[in-house]
Amino acid sequence: PGASSGQMLDAVERLMAEKYQPQGLGFAYGGQSFQERNSSGDSGLVFALGLILVFLVLAAQYESWAIPFAVLLGIPFGILGAFLGVWLRGMSSDIYFQVGLITVVGLAAKNAILIVEFATALRDRGLSIADAAMEAARERFRPILMTSFAFILGVLPLAIASGAGAASRRSLGTGVFFGMLTATTVGVLFIPLFFTLIRRFVERGEPRPPVAAEVE
Template sequence: DILKNTDGAIDIKSSLDNSEVEQRVSVNKDEAMKYGLTVAQVYQQISEKLKSETTSTTITSNSNDLAVVIKNNASETTIKDLKLLEIKGTKNNKDAKVKLNKIATITNATTPASINHKNQTRYMTVSASVDEDHNIGLISRDIQSKIDDYNTPNGYEVELTGENETINSTMKDLVLMILLAIVFIYLIMVAQFQSLLSPFIVMFTIPLAFTGGLLGLLVTRQILSVTSMLGFLILAGIVVNNGIVFVDYVNQLRLDGVDKRTALLETGRARIRPILMTAMTTILAMSTMALGVGMGSELSQGLSIVTIGGLLYATLLTLFIVPILYDIFHRREMKKIIIDDED
């Protein structure tokens, strides 16, 4: 009922839909004990009666072992025959027989075609598909909120699994991968710049890129999917290139004796062309993927849109944000260290 009342959920199925009608034998323990019988003993005798085949022996023919199977007419046993089945037991320390209908009741009942277990616990599955006009993430969030408000009977629990569970697990792994990639990028730049401050300034381009990627998804009305998350992972490695080129050139000019403000302005003029060229080559290369033309293109469309949006946004703001941050954090003058070999 929860799924039926959720917009976007279609093809709702339950593992109980394929239920079957069976004859259920319920043994009265008290009556059975009068004949010295347990429930297991009663069922064992019923099973022997209903067994249609019995392997009696094995014969050898031409060096091959063949089983000799005795078949009976158990398949012709009716409910009436089953009720009148005589169960062997004891009464007053003597062998006795009692008809099954005296110690048990036989009723019709609906039962699942199969009983599923997970970690020794029975479970049933209710599944649904998502139509083309809805997002599986949003629908899953809606269903989860309804499940949280649903009061389950004692001993029961409801959990949301399937594709939504896989997506959430993959998303968490991707977030960890992105964080790890950012740490590695920072450490590599520390080794390059021989400083902790310059890489920190370059790292500010990553939030700009992520903001641009989200804006790209918003403008194109694309969902935040697993492939689009891969786009953010790619952005983390690409977008820092512009900041590295800018900061490195500023440091070179300042080491040559140029004052900080002049070095920033000169770097903006000298490095704007290579920065724009490197960004545009990537953007143009991924533009065909962003158009989503061809079969299966929707799988890579989110990745390309995030990459293009992040590069556009970060490239334009890098020319403004990075110089401002550099001016704020770099207060000391930079000087060359000259080592005289004679000394």
């Protein structure tokens, strides 16, 4: 009680390695335990494919290969917060935490898209890159806080759950709670900076329109 399935499987493996395998005994997983151990190696690949898919969708939307990075660079803040949360609570990154991690990626990207989309529109209207980024962050800050903290408070009961099956709910809730908290309070502050740097880099490489010579 109070431990995740991943921690239980790790304890079984340590017990077998220390006590029974020297005696020539072996073991094999079955059922849900087999599925969890078998899928643990594929989670990184699935996660990478998900990021690539998000990048391709954003590249098609913005018609640029560079601007989507302003969105994707905000995702690591949420991931770092999720891992920090389970580490502080002494939990493992089991399958339930990985599901929550995918949720954090989607919601962190959503927050960044709100700023980047509005900043792009303001830039197209003629504002400078820095002014467009700051104005977008200012205009979208309250909607981001309202939607994000509504979700954060919504998963709080999962993070502090108790009773039968509480370990899986705590693992899922802790990852999402701390991940979204970090992505909202820290990541949102850096999105305008990322947009400014990347947009300047993109526009520096674009050909400038020719200047008409003045004829006297």
